[in-house]
Amino acid sequence: xxxxQMMKGILDGCLLAIIKDTEVYGYELAEKLEDYxxxxxxxxxxYPLLMRMQKEELVTSTLKKSTAGPRRKYYxxxxxxxxxxxxxxxxxxxxxxxxxxxxxxxxx
Amino acid sequence: xxxxQMMKGILDGCLLAIIKDTEVYGYELAEKLEDYxxxxxxxxxxYPLLMRMQKEELVTSTLKKSTAGPRRKYYxxxxxxxxxxxxxxxxxxxxxxxxxxxxxxxxx
DNA sequence: TTATTTACCTTGTAATGCAAGGTATTTGTT
DNA sequence: AACAAATACCTTGCATTACAAGGTAAATAA
Numbered sequence: 001x002x003x004x005q006m007m008k009g010i011l012d013g014c015l016l017a018i019i020k021d022t023e024v025y026g027y028e029l030a031e032k033l034e035d036y037x038x039x040x041x042x043x044x045x046x047y048p049l050l051m052r053m054q055k056e057e058l059v060t061s062t063l064k065k066s067t068a069g070p071r072r073k074y075y076x077x078x079x080x081x082x083x084x085x086x087x088x089x090x091x092x093x094x095x096x097x098x099x100x101x102x103x104x105x106x107x108x
Numbered sequence: 109x110x111x112x113q114m115m116k117g118i119l120d121g122c123l124l125a126i127i128k129d130t131e132v133y134g135y136e137l138a139e140k141l142e143d144y145x146x147x148x149x150x151x152x153x154x155y156p157l158l159m160r161m162q163k164e165e166l167v168t169s170t171l172k173k174s175t176a177g178p179r180r181k182y183y184x185x186x187x188x189x190x191x192x193x194x195x196x197x198x199x200x201x202x203x204x205x206x207x208x209x210x211x212x213x214x215x216x
Numbered sequence: 217t218t219a220t221t222t223a224c225c226t227t228g229t230a231a232t233g234c235a236a237g238g239t240a241t242t243t244g245t246t
Numbered sequence: 247a248a249c250a251a252a253t254a255c256c257t258t259g260c261a262t263t264a265c266a267a268g269g270t271a272a273a274t275a276a
Contacts, residue, residue, distance in 0.1 A: 009232095025254080026254080027254050036210050037206035044235065044257085047257090048233090068254095069243085069255095070239090070240050094145060095118075102144050103200070119264090151223090151224080152264075152265045152266065152268095155225060156263090157263090174222070176222060177221065177272060178270090178271055178272040179223080179224085180223065180224085
């Protein structure tokens with residue numbers, strides 16, 4: 001994955017990081033992201049993304065009964081997903097460094 | 109601009125920052141970005157983006173003769189562009205903080 | 217005069233973010 | 247029992263983006 005494509009994939013990486021820590025379901029993720037300071041990631045963004053990541057075998061899912069509502073689809077990381085998360089973190093470091101360099105160099 | 113749209117706009121902000129510092133032309137920008145650690149931003153990405161930013165009145169351009177080749181289109185920031193750069197930097201700080209929080213929280 | 221380098225721009229494609237809408241399940245209320 | 251409300255999932259269609267690939271033009275060098 002190039003730096004460029006990473007631009008579009010920051011959310012992907014964040015989801016992987018959250019899923020690695022605890023099994024979560026999509027609806028919950030939308031709320032968690034709010035807590036982390038990302039506002040306005042709608043379900044229309046999150047569900048397609050989760051499905052894409054499953055297709056790419058970065059995550060797996062299992063349905064579990066809810067106490068209040070329909071079944072929840074819980075996601076966990078695969079080994080491939082963990083490896084992708086690792087790569088993402090490296091790319092994020094690089095991007096962060098590059099952007100900060102531009103911003104501090106060029107705007108003193 | 110929401111956080112989400114900012115994801116797509118990191119390059120925009122970096123261009124604004126570079127242009128603020130020195131008048132540059134598009135072809136040159138592609139090379140400068142390499143130096144800053146962003147590899148593989150092609151002209152097909154940069155020219156349309158510059159034209160979009162001009163349409164949005166964030167930059168202006170003037171043609172100047174080159175010593176070796178066709179005329180160069182030099183870009184400078186407008187006041188609106190400076191203000192947009194300021195906003196971008198704030199959004200970038202927020203995004204950076206959010207992503208880093210997720211990554212350190214969730215992957216200990 | 218032909219090739220090379222510099223420099224700009226356009227077209228078409230794939231992927232993204234998202235608003236808007238739709239479906240299904242459980243619990244609580246009337 | 248009937249209905250509303252909350253939970254939870256998914257789809258559709260649109261605008262935007264990144265970009266490869268190609269095209270144009272100007273200056274210099276061979």
